Amino acid sequence: MPGKKVSEKTIRRLSHYARCLRKAGADGTGVVTSKYLSERCGISSAAVRKDLAAFGEFGKQGSGYEVSDLLENIDRILGTCEPPQVIVIGAGNIGSALLESGLEGTGGYSYSAIFDKNPEIIGRTIAGVTVQPVDKLGEVVGEQGNYIAILTVPPGEGQRAVNGLVSMGCRAILSFVLEPLDVPDGVVLRYVELSTELDLLSHSMRS
Amino acid sequence: MPGKKVSEKTIRRLSHYARCLRKAGADGTGVVTSKYLSERCGISSAAVRKDLAAFGEFGKQGSGYEVSDLLENIDRILGTCEPPQVIVIGAGNIGSALLESGLEGTGGYSYSAIFDKNPEIIGRTIAGVTVQPVDKLGEVVGEQGNYIAILTVPPGEGQRAVNGLVSMGCRAILSFVLEPLDVPDGVVLRYVELSTELDLLSHSMRS
DNA sequence: GCGTGTGAACCTCTTCACAGCG
DNA sequence: CGCTGTGAAGAGGTTCACACGC
Numbered sequence: 001m002p003g004k005k006v007s008e009k010t011i012r013r014l015s016h017y018a019r020c021l022r023k024a025g026a027d028g029t030g031v032v033t034s035k036y037l038s039e040r041c042g043i044s045s046a047a048v049r050k051d052l053a054a055f056g057e058f059g060k061q062g063s064g065y066e067v068s069d070l071l072e073n074i075d076r077i078l079g080t081c082e083p084p085q086v087i088v089i090g091a092g093n094i095g096s097a098l099l100e101s102g103l104e105g106t107g108g109y110s111y112s113a114i115f116d117k118n119p120e121i122i123g124r125t126i127a128g129v130t131v132q133p134v135d136k137l138g139e140v141v142g143e144q145g146n147y148i149a150i151l152t153v154p155p156g157e158g159q160r161a162v163n164g165l166v167s168m169g170c171r172a173i174l175s176f177v178l179e180p181l182d183v184p185d186g187v188v189l190r191y192v193e194l195s196t197e198l199d200l201l202s203h204s205m206r207s
Numbered sequence: 208m209p210g211k212k213v214s215e216k217t218i219r220r221l222s223h224y225a226r227c228l229r230k231a232g233a234d235g236t237g238v239v240t241s242k243y244l245s246e247r248c249g250i251s252s253a254a255v256r257k258d259l260a261a262f263g264e265f266g267k268q269g270s271g272y273e274v275s276d277l278l279e280n281i282d283r284i285l286g287t288c289e290p291p292q293v294i295v296i297g298a299g300n301i302g303s304a305l306l307e308s309g310l311e312g313t314g315g316y317s318y319s320a321i322f323d324k325n326p327e328i329i330g331r332t333i334a335g336v337t338v339q340p341v342d343k344l345g346e347v348v349g350e351q352g353n354y355i356a357i358l359t360v361p362p363g364e365g366q367r368a369v370n371g372l373v374s375m376g377c378r379a380i381l382s383f384v385l386e387p388l389d390v391p392d393g394v395v396l397r398y399v400e401l402s403t404e405l406d407l408l409s410h411s412m413r414s
Numbered sequence: 415g416c417g418t419g420t421g422a423a424c425c426t427c428t429t430c431a432c433a434g435c436g
Numbered sequence: 437c438g439c440t441g442t443g444a445a446g447a448g449g450t451t452c453a454c455a456c457g458c
Contacts, residue, residue, distance in 0.1 A: 007448075007449075008407065009449075010449095011406070011407055011410050012403055012406075012407060014406070014410075015400075015402065015403040015406035015407070016403070018406070019385070019402065033416090033417065033418090034417075034418070035417085040387065041387075042387075044450075044451065045417090046450075046451055046452070046453095047449090047450065047451080049417090049418060049419060049420085050419085050420085050449090050450080050451095052418090052419095053418080053419055053420075057418080057419075058418095059417075059418050059419080060417085060418080060457090060458070061416080061417055061418045061419080061456075061457045061458050062415085062416050062417055062418080062457070062458035063416080063417070063418090063458070064416095064417065064418080065418090077410065078406045078409055078410045079409040079410055079412060079413045080406060080409055083405075083409060084408075084409055084412065086405065092308075093303075093304035093305075093307040093308045094301075094304045094305075094308055096300070096304065097300035097301045097303065097304035098300075098301075098401075100300040101299075101300045101301055103401075103402070103405075104362070105362060105385045105402065106385075106401070106402035106405060106406075107402065107405070107406055107409075109402075109405050146412070148405060148408050148409065148412075155311070155312060171412055172408040172409070172411065172412050173408075174401075174404050174405070174408060178226070178312045178313075180247065180248075180249070188408055188411040188412065190404055190407060190408060192399060192401075192404065193222075194305075194310075194313070194381075194399075195222065195226065195310070195312065195313035195314065195316075196219055196222040196223070197381050197397055197399065198290075198293065198310075198313060198314070198316050198355060198381070199218070199219075199221070199222035199225070199285045199287060199314055200215065200218055200219060200222070200397060201291075201355050201379040201380075201381060201395055201397060202285055202286040202287055202290065202291055202314075202355065202379070203218050203221075203284065203285045203286055204379065204395040205286060205291065205353070205355075205378055205379050205395065206286045214426080214427075216427075217427095240438090240439065240440090241439075241440075242439085251428075251429065251430095252439095253428075253429060253430070253431095253442095254427090254428065254429080256439090256440060256441060256442085257427095257428085257429095257441085257442085259440090259441090260440080260441050260442075264440080264441075265440095266439075266440050266441080267435090267436070267439085267440080268434075268435045268436055268438080268439055268440045268441080269435070269436040269437080269438050269439055269440080270436075270438080270439070270440090271438090271439065271440080272440090
């Protein structure tokens with residue numbers, strides 16, 4: 001389904017709806033309204049309806065949205081019906097901690113591999129996953145590129161790691177590295193910038 | 208300086224400018240233009256000028272912005288001229304990894320304490336910082352509330368931890384916990400949601 | 415009556431283009 | 437002449453309010 005022109009903000013909210021729906025489903029709730037979702041996600045109910053209506057007519061007027069049905073649709077939109085594999089590049093502090101923390105509570109993701117270039121670390125097992133050398137990347141994930149790489153390499157090694165990933169066909173990267181990285185068109189790159197989050201909090205404290 | 212009505216987006220970009228300026232300063236660059244910042248931060252030069260002009264006239268027409276001068280001003284806006292302390296609540300995988308990774312490359316932040324409720328963990332030293340019991344929070348940080356708390360407690364314990372922090376005067380929280388949390392007015396709460404980032408990447412891969 | 419889906423109004427943020435200063 | 441600062445135009449997203457279907 002190409003050519004959808006929905007904003008990142010909408011997708012971000014869909015992710016929240018999905019999380020909320022999984023919880024509702026686990027609690028035995030069968031049907032929810034836009035107001036239900038709006039209160040739990042901190043969004044106006046009109047926004048919830050707009051977001052959902054952008055992809056089809058999922059609701060039943062007068063009652064609301066069937067939880068399992070809506071969740072299935074959102075999963076299809078996000079691609080989490082068959083979630084991509086998640087691999088970690090860099091088995092340092094953060095990389096190891098991510099694997100040990102797991103991905104419970106997410107849309108079905110799980111870590112399938114972790115890589116490092118340090119010979120002392122290669123071969124260790126972290127949360128049941130063996131650390132592999134980075135040049136084994138191709139063998140492990142294949143070339144279909146249907147996976148997400150989380151980047152947790154040391155400062156200064158980000159771009160080199162990205163280049164390696166891209167050359168192996170990777171198309172989605174989440175970087176914890178505090179450096180601006182370049183990727184070619186067709187590869188999506190996002191950042192988790194602790195530094196910026198702290199700046200935002202620091203600023204808001206003096207307002 | 209109260210009552211400034213600037214958007215979160217602007218503040219987020221200021222954080223990027225600051226990082227870019229620190230690097231420029233370290234490289235010996237004395238003056239930069241809005242185009243310089245725009246290229247390195249992936250923003251239009253007009254946006255850069257608008258962002259900066261919102262707080263005063265920092266630039267010199269015909270030449271640009273003096274690096275040290277501009278950085279000083281941004282630091283003052285963000286509050287990073289005297290950065291608040293950063294404490295970590297929860298000495299599990301992520302909390303420990305954050306301390307061990309440190310805060311190099313940020314606007315001068317550093318971790319000043321880490322807390323946990325598990326007696327087996329209390330007393331250990333992580334990156335030179337001793338894990339304290341959570342009820343020692345008041346003694347350690349005082350009651351002025353001028354610090355940022357990073358929340359890395361296990362799922363299900365988020366709200367309890369937040370309540371404790373708030374009751375001790377904490378006014379800024381960055382949560383790694385995948386739960387919606389409630390805070391009273393006057394307390395700022397932000398999330399790092401790995402799950403949502405993965406959803407965004409997953410979605411963009413199928414477009 | 416209740417709640418969705420949706421055009422219209424509203425608001426915010428971005429981009430454009432240029433005046434003005436060094 | 438170069439680059440900042442800024443009104444004006446444009447784009448995008450949110451809220452409002454109501455028609456329609458259950």
